[in-house]
Amino acid sequence: MTSSTIPILQAILSHLRSQPVGFHVPGHKMGRGLSGELGSWLGAAGRLDLTEIPGLDDLHAPTGAIREAQRLAADAFGAEETFFLINGSTAGNIAMVMAACSQNDTILVPRNLHKSVIHGLVLARALPAFYRPTVHPEFGIAGGVTVAEVERAVQEHPEAKALLITSPTYHGICSDLEAIGEVVHRAGMMLLVDEAHGAHFAFHERLPKTAMESGADLAVQSTHKLLGSLTQSSMLHVQGARVDRVRLRKRLQLMQSTSPSYLLMASLDCARHQMVTEGREMLERALAAAAAGAARLRDMHPLQLLDADDPLKWTIGVTGLGLSGTEAYDWLHGAGRMTLELSDPYNVLAVLSYADGPRQVERLLTALSKLPASGQPLAVPTAVEPPVGKRAIHLYEAFDLPSETVPLREAAGRVSAEMVIPYPPGIPLLMPGEEWTEDMVEYVEQLRAAGVRFSGAEDSAINTVQVIRRSAVSLIDWKE
Ligand SMILES: Cc1ncc(COP(=O)(O)O)c(C=O)c1O
Incomplete structure (x- = not known):
């Protein structure tokens, strides 16, 4: 099959075309029994919500459409092998940790790790050895990880099986994965990357290098966050010989339902297809709009824009207006009639994606320009080194x-x-x-x-x- 095919969707459609009468789960019987409200909102999508029946393959032992879709995804995302996740990057992070560590094995993890990594550590009964990310001096948020900090952590814990890193961060800050990979691999460890916020990187040359391109052994991406698959659908990419693939598959089975949603899996297949066929063009439009908008935003004193590695992530400092990030977020959500991704005492974060263009950027800039100034600028964050337990x-x-x-x-x-x-x-x-x-x-x-x-x-x-x-x-x- 070529990259222009969409194997999972095609397998579902071919099943539906045969006009089968279903005496199998799910109980709504191809949408027929869905409640009026849900049925009318889902429309034809209700018919796609099928299960493992002949022709539709099996996520846990794929030999047909799912295997093909995962192979096409591996090609598109630059991996040797890709696994579809129907429980988000949460499942991927847990499976990565459990694939790398047995009980009482040490793993190097960033202090600002995502909750799912903690849960992976608990389930693997592994021992975290923490290293620290930098803190951005003006925006007060966690930044990337320096190679020197990784070298320190590796020297201190030569027994560690792997180093897990979050890159990009939620705010679009990347670490030098190539250099970090060299240090980690030289020490005989695996490099695991929580790349939840970087699923779009493979599809435009002005975006940062992907973890796979940088030599990571495993990388998990929330396809649903920055690409077009449905919420909860993600991918886990693997390459090279350091990861025991049989062990990885077993850990994935621990973390994933035996009734995976075909809507979610088809959406991963379609998101991959969309990126391969028109992703660069869509991203070009979004990146051009983001670049033009960022140039204007930088002139909108006293707002401040973080210079992130991912130009589609806008962290906007609002303290110059005398507003906290949370107040700005609430004003934008109410009077501004738009919802941003998150806020903290100093900043708001707006996420742009391949689906945005000049119109959305214009709306955001217009709303930002109307943010009500509220007295004296608030104190800006100071980059103190906080204590750790x-x-x-x-x-x-x-x-x-x-x-x-x-x-x-x-x-x-x-x-x-x-x-x-x-x-x-x-x-x-x-x-x-x-x-x-x-x-x-x-x-x-x-x-x-x-x-x-x-x-x-x-x-x-x-x-x-x-x-x-x-x-x-x-x-x-x-x-x-
Ligand atoms: C850095 C990071 N890793 C992992 C996750 C979990 O991803 P998912 O929501 O796809 O399970 C998130 C979610 O916000 C995240 O921010």
Whole structure:
């Protein structure tokens, strides 16, 4: 088959053309039984929601249309082999960690890792050794990772099986994956890349190099985030001999439903087809509009635009207007009638994609130009090096042990049962299994007084925190 075919969609359509009467699941029977509302919104798409029946292949042991679609995706995205994911990059990150690590194996991970990587560490019962990303001095967000920091981490933990890195970041900042790959591979480790925000990179030369092009062993991409597949559909790419493919397939089976959605899989197939046939042209239009818009935005004082590696990610600093990012986001969502991707105390993030062009950029600029100035500029973030918790017990043990709620003031000396992540920069101060100290309690109190938001913790106001029960901690015999 050639790249102009769409094997999964074609297999579904060929099945439907045979006008079958279905005595199989799903129970809505090719859309016929869907509720009126859902049926009318989904329309013909309800008919595509099929299951593993003859001709439609099997995601977990593909020999037909799915195998072909994955092969075409591997060609398009520059991998040796590609796996379709119907549980997002979340499933891909977990499978990557579990493919690389067995119990008590060490893996180098960035301090600002995505939650799914933590869950991978817990399920693999692996030991994280953290390295730190840079913090952007003007925008206060986590940035890329330097090669020097990777060299330090590799030297400190030569026993590590792999290094996992997030590149690009949510804000479109990339690390030098080629140089990092050289360091990691020289040390006999695998390079795993959480490339959730980089699925579009393969399709335009003005976008950063992909992880596969840069020599990564495994890379996971949220096709649904920056390309046109349906939400929850992603891809995992692999190349080279370092990754045990049989082990990887088994881990993927652990993470994925035995009833994968054909709508999601067909959407991955179609997104790949769209990029191969017209992706460059669509991206050219979006990139041209983004470049022209960015030039204008840079003149819209006092707004500030982050110079990201991905020109389709606009992190816009709004503190010069006397507004917090969250206030700006809320104003844009209400009066501006547009919804941006996210906000933090200083910035908002607008995501552009191949589906955007001059009209959308114009609307965004118009709304940004109307943001109401509100008094004195707010203090800009200062790039302080925040403290990080000291590990008291293994992450995976901390996940299992009974916890209790204590007031923040009484947390010193206790072991955290949760993540405490000030945003920005989104780098956790504490992970499960790390110890609260007096200094950390004080630091968190200062951040709270400054209005910083927290994520990861049960009580997002951090009046109280979750800690492991003393009786449970004392039973653990932990050695660093
Ligand atoms: C860096 C990063 N990795 C992984 C994920 C998980 O991706 P998905 O939503 O496709 O499961 C996200 C989601 O936001 C993310 O930002």
